[in-house]
Amino acid sequence: MLDRRQILVGVAVLMGGSLLPSTVKALHGSEDIKSTNPATLSDRQLKAMTVMADIIIPETETAGASGAGVPAFIGMALNNWMLRDEREAFLRAFDDFLASAPDFLNTSPSEQARLVGEIDRQLHGLPKEFRFYRQFKELVLVGYYTSEVGGTEELEYDPVPGGYTVIKVTSETRTWST
Amino acid sequence: MTKETSKSMAADFDVIVIGSGMSGGWVAKEMCERGYKTAVLDRGAPLEHGAGYENESKGPWEMPGRGRVNREEAARDYQINSKCYAFNEFTQKHFLKDSDHPYKVSPDKQFDWIRSARVGGKSLLWHRHSYRFSEMDFRANKTDGYGCDWPIGYDDLKDWYSYVERFAGISGSSENLPQLPDSVFQKPFDMNPVEIDAKAAVEKAYPGRKIIIGRAAHLTEPTDEQLELGRGPCQARNECQRGCSWGGYFSSLSATLPAATRTGNLTLIPNAMVQEVVYDPATKRASGVRMTDMITGDKVFISARVVFVCASTLGTTQILMNSKSVAFPRGIGNTGNSLGHYLMDHISGAGAQAVVDGYEDIYYSGRRPTSLYVPRFRNVTEPTDSFLRGYGMQGEATRMNWSAASGRTGIGKDFKNSIQKPGPWVFRLQGFGEMLPRYENHVSLSPAETDKWGMPILNISCEYSDNELKMKKDMQQTAIEMFRAAGYTQITPFFTDSKPGIVIHEMGTARMGHSAEDSYLNGRNQCHNVENLFVTDGASMASSACQNPSLTFMALSARAAAFADEQLKAGAL
Numbered sequence: 001m002l003d004r005r006q007i008l009v010g011v012a013v014l015m016g017g018s019l020l021p022s023t024v025k026a027l028h029g030s031e032d033i034k035s036t037n038p039a040t041l042s043d044r045q046l047k048a049m050t051v052m053a054d055i056i057i058p059e060t061e062t063a064g065a066s067g068a069g070v071p072a073f074i075g076m077a078l079n080n081w082m083l084r085d086e087r088e089a090f091l092r093a094f095d096d097f098l099a100s101a102p103d104f105l106n107t108s109p110s111e112q113a114r115l116v117g118e119i120d121r122q123l124h125g126l127p128k129e130f131r132f133y134r135q136f137k138e139l140v141l142v143g144y145y146t147s148e149v150g151g152t153e154e155l156e157y158d159p160v161p162g163g164y165t166v167i168k169v170t171s172e173t174r175t176w177s178t
Numbered sequence: 179m180t181k182e183t184s185k186s187m188a189a190d191f192d193v194i195v196i197g198s199g200m201s202g203g204w205v206a207k208e209m210c211e212r213g214y215k216t217a218v219l220d221r222g223a224p225l226e227h228g229a230g231y232e233n234e235s236k237g238p239w240e241m242p243g244r245g246r247v248n249r250e251e252a253a254r255d256y257q258i259n260s261k262c263y264a265f266n267e268f269t270q271k272h273f274l275k276d277s278d279h280p281y282k283v284s285p286d287k288q289f290d291w292i293r294s295a296r297v298g299g300k301s302l303l304w305h306r307h308s309y310r311f312s313e314m315d316f317r318a319n320k321t322d323g324y325g326c327d328w329p330i331g332y333d334d335l336k337d338w339y340s341y342v343e344r345f346a347g348i349s350g351s352s353e354n355l356p357q358l359p360d361s362v363f364q365k366p367f368d369m370n371p372v373e374i375d376a377k378a379a380v381e382k383a384y385p386g387r388k389i390i391i392g393r394a395a396h397l398t399e400p401t402d403e404q405l406e407l408g409r410g411p412c413q414a415r416n417e418c419q420r421g422c423s424w425g426g427y428f429s430s431l432s433a434t435l436p437a438a439t440r441t442g443n444l445t446l447i448p449n450a451m452v453q454e455v456v457y458d459p460a461t462k463r464a465s466g467v468r469m470t471d472m473i474t475g476d477k478v479f480i481s482a483r484v485v486f487v488c489a490s491t492l493g494t495t496q497i498l499m500n501s502k503s504v505a506f507p508r509g510i511g512n513t514g515n516s517l518g519h520y521l522m523d524h525i526s527g528a529g530a531q532a533v534v535d536g537y538e539d540i541y542y543s544g545r546r547p548t549s550l551y552v553p554r555f556r557n558v559t560e561p562t563d564s565f566l567r568g569y570g571m572q573g574e575a576t577r578m579n580w581s582a583a584s585g586r587t588g589i590g591k592d593f594k595n596s597i598q599k600p601g602p603w604v605f606r607l608q609g610f611g612e613m614l615p616r617y618e619n620h621v622s623l624s625p626a627e628t629d630k631w632g633m634p635i636l637n638i639s640c641e642y643s644d645n646e647l648k649m650k651k652d653m654q655q656t657a658i659e660m661f662r663a664a665g666y667t668q669i670t671p672f673f674t675d676s677k678p679g680i681v682i683h684e685m686g687t688a689r690m691g692h693s694a695e696d697s698y699l700n701g702r703n704q705c706h707n708v709e710n711l712f713v714t715d716g717a718s719m720a721s722s723a724c725q726n727p728s729l730t731f732m733a734l735s736a737r738a739a740a741f742a743d744e745q746l747k748a749g750a751l
Contacts, residue, residue: 056589073244080248116589123587138584145580145597146238146245154598155580159235161414161544166370169539175579175600178237178545 041075045091047105048098049074053140055116062154065144073143093132100129151177191217191445192746194467194482196452196497198222199299200728201715201735202488203430203438204342208739210438214746217480218438219450219469221489222296225272227408227431231421233268243267261680262292264303264419272296272303272419279629284639290679291492291638297448298431299490300682301728303419306394306427306547307572308348309725310339310359314558318612319721322566325520325615326691328720329701332359338733345437346428346732347404349412349548350393358553358570358725364399366391367546372537372575372603376664383663386559387552387656392572394548395428395729407436414544427547449473453633455485455501455711457510464510464711470631484710484742484751488735491716492521492621495687496636498698498713499623511707514695518622520615520686521638522722525569525646527676529608530657532666534575541577541600549574552607552660554724556652565648569611569724571657575603607660609653612724613646613678615686640678683727685719703738710751714738 041049053065053074065071078087098104101115119130126133144150151157155177167173192214195202202218209216224230238245245267252260259265259273274293283289294300313332319325336359343362351366369377369391377389396412397404409425409432418427425432438444449472456479458465466481487494495518501510509517549572556568578601588596619641623634642650654671661669678684691697694706703718705711714735716727723730745751 057594058591060591060594076243080243081246083249083253113590120587120589134584141580141584141597142244148237148239151237151239154594157237158543159237159415163412164367164414164542164544164546166368167541167543169541169600173541173600174598175577176545177580 041078041091044098044105045094046071046075049094049136051105051112052116052136053143055113056120056137056140057144057150063149065140068144068147068149070140070143070147073147074139077139077143090132090135094136096129097132145177191215191480191482193217193484193486193742194219194480195486195488196220196455196467197299197488197490197493197715198297198430198435198446199294199488199490199715200301200304200430201731202299202486203301203434204732204735205486205488205712205714205739206438206444207434208736209743210441210443212739212743213441213443214743215443215445216438217445217447217482218435219447219452219467219480220297220299221451221472221493222294222299222448224448225296225298225302225421225431227421227425227436228423231423232271233420234417234423235415236268241267258290259292261290262303262682268417269303269419272421280627281636281638282624282627284637287639287641288677288679289638289640290677291684292679292682293490293493297446298429298435301429302421302431304429304682304728305726306396306418307551307726308343308346308350308361308393308395308729309551309570310361311335311723311725311727311730312357312359314357315721315723315725318567318723319615324566325721326516326689326696329690329692329697334701335730335733335737338737339729342729342732342736344401345403346395346433346729347397347400347409348393348729349396349398351391353388353390353553355388355553357558361393361729363393364397367394367396367398367548369550370542370575371540372534372605373550376575376605376660379664380660384555384560384660387555387660389660390551390553392548392551396547397426404433407433409433412547414546416545416547418547451631451633452489452497453500453631455487455497455510457501457503457505457708459503459505462505462708464708470633472631475631483746484712486712486714486738486742487717488713488715491684491687492636492638494713494715494717495621496623496633498688499621500634506707511694511698511705511711513707514693514697515617516689516691516696517698518687519617519620520689520720521619521621521640521678522613522615522683522685522719523640523678524681524683524722524724525611525613525642525650525676525678526608526681527674528650528653528657528672529571529573529606530654530661530669530671531604531606532661532664532670533668534603534605534664534666537603546574550607556649556656562652564652565645566614567612567645567649567724569609569649569653571607571609571653573605573607573657575605577601577603605661605664605666607657609650609657610681610724610726611646611649611653613722614643615689615721616643619678619686621687638679642678683716683722685716685722685727688713688717689720690718691720702741703734704741709745712738712742 057065156174193216198220274295320327352360412426454468499509552571554568688698
């Protein structure tokens with residue numbers, strides 16, 4: 001959907017911006033581009049991310065985040081979309097969160113949802129221990145809506161539209177995923 | 179690396195064309211159709227139209243990186259090309275590895291040189307907006323004194339525009355605007371209701387400003403000629419740079435090269451890095467080209483009666499400057515002071531966006547591959563004292579989708595359901611301005627450094643002047659004005675710190691003009707000093723206008739090829 005001219009200025013401006021590092025950003029800094037130390041998520045990190053991802057995008061008539069493979073996507077994105085220092089910073093921030101909520105994985109689903117909701121309400125002014133969350137939420141959404149489930153079942157996908165036409169919105173209308 | 183041979187492949191051709199992109203493809207077609215044995219040499223790897231488009235129509239879930247190139251790889255191998263709007267995991271292999279083809283810039287003067295890695299060149303990767311230049315554009319240099327007077331005017335090119343438009347296929351609407359002459363059109367893409375209402379409101383408030391549908395090289399009513407070449411109507415996927423096996427948009431691969439191939443006169447040589455046009459002092463003509471086979475490293479000389487250099491603006495000038503001889507120690511045919519100078523791009527990166535209330539019951543199907551266009555009004559219908567020349571604008575109204583949702587609060591089922599519904603309408607407008615031709619903006623060959631094939635690398639020294647920066651500020655202001663006129667209240671202006679090159683409309687450095695002293699080419703794209711040497715790509719431009727320039731490159735190429743044919747038939751070449 002995005003046209004070159006939109007991308008030139010960045011779709012992010014309107015809504016406050018993507019926090020995932022862009023390809024372009026890598027080019028200006030002095031980041032280490034030779035890193036060969038891809039991260040692997042610890043069991044605890046993976047479990048906590050899975051729980052939180054499913055709270056953000058739960059199963060409805062369509063699969064939720066974990067059903068759409070979002071946890072594996074996050075592993076891929078950490079290794080492929082980030083440079084080592086960015087990846088390490090993100091995982092450090094996530095570990096800080098886990099340290100601030102040591103019982104997160106053992107507590108009840110409703111308590112887990114309550115905590116995620118509380119963090120989410122602070123999205124535009126996250127305290128230090130929750131600073132991982134903005135980037136995490138974006139990873140969850142990108143991972144979900146670029147998955148086959150998210151892209152074709154939850155949203156609408158048309159690989160070959162055949163033309164551009166104006167249509168009426170009905171109760172059945174879903175957003176195009178691409 | 180290697181011996182120099184004159185192998186059988188290199189026997190005689192009537193015509194050599196260096197580069198198979200927008201310009202080279204046209205020269206190849208025109209010369210092949212006129213019966214000339216034509217060799218097209220391209221640095222790019224071969225790419226088969228259709229079968230070679232390996233990521234066409236794939237969803238992001240079918241790509242290992244979900245559409246993004248591995249970041250370390252991008253930073254290492256595609257340091258510049260990864261800045262291009264079209265660079266992604268689907269299109270990666272169509273872009274040049276910067277790491278293999280280095281260039282340098284002057285301190286504090288960034289230039290983002292975006293380059294193709296495939297046969298077909300940037301015609302595969304372009305944005306397809308297609309606009310004629312007007313008489314005002316061809317007279318601009320003479321009027322304000324920047325750059326040299328164009329040796330041609332609109333009337334010289336008018337019929338050639340029509341000729342290339344009929345073959346390429348341009349969708350658009352006739353508007354009868356003197357600053358943006360109408361093309362031969364196929365039917366335009368639709369504007370949506372938000373855009374139609376904005377057009378009415380803006381044109382009422384500002385009678386000198388028009389909002390029209392973008393004119394784009396997409397087939398909406400393919401002709402018999404286009405269908406015969408295997409092309410079909412645009413499918414509104416807007417994933418063009420991956421390649422389009424429908425041939426829905428114009429590229430060398432979909433259109434000009436197939437037309438050249440079916441004559442039986444075309445020899446297409448990929449992986450061929452031409453490093454030099456060879457000058458023969460006895461005949462005072464170009465005798466052929468010296469190239470390196472990028473796979474084997476072999477150096478080969480190929481001879482021809484006529485040489486067309488269409489290697490992309492800076493690629494062309496790099497080759498010309500490297501074509502040194504006793505007669506022309508500063509590059510073949512170069513006796514003046516213009517070769518390498520007067521480099522231009524356009525300036526962009528400023529405008530505004532607005533959230534549009536209402537229209538919630540309206541959506542669209544299909545990904546329209548073009549946008550709106552606001553033809554130049556500055557110093558046309560609305561004069562200004564603050565800068566010379568002007569700009570056009572592109573933009574469109576779309577509904578927001580999931581990609582904006584991560585900036586919003588919300589979790590769970592309600593959040594998920596809200597993303598399932600189309601988001602608010604957002605309207606964007608962004609300017610594209612003319613860059614003055616200035617001597618200081620120039621390129622030169624590195625005296626010491628070469629790439630791994632032995633070609634001296636290019637040093638680029640280019641920056642925007644005050645005139646362009648003032649124009650850029652004005653783009654932002656007029657976009658805001660138009661959104662206010664449309665009744666929008668949530669307006670966010672933008673102004674990014676863009677550098678030349680990134681608009682990918684680089685032009686100049688081997689310009690047309692009246693004399694060898696201050697230009698490289700005459701009014702036929704023919705080198706003043708070497709009569710069988712032609713340059714028809716962006717390097718030949720004496721000014722940049724503000725329109726997307728590819729259509730003009732096509733028209734100049736077809737016109738120069740017809741001229742070369744006449745000269746050959748008359749025995750003059």
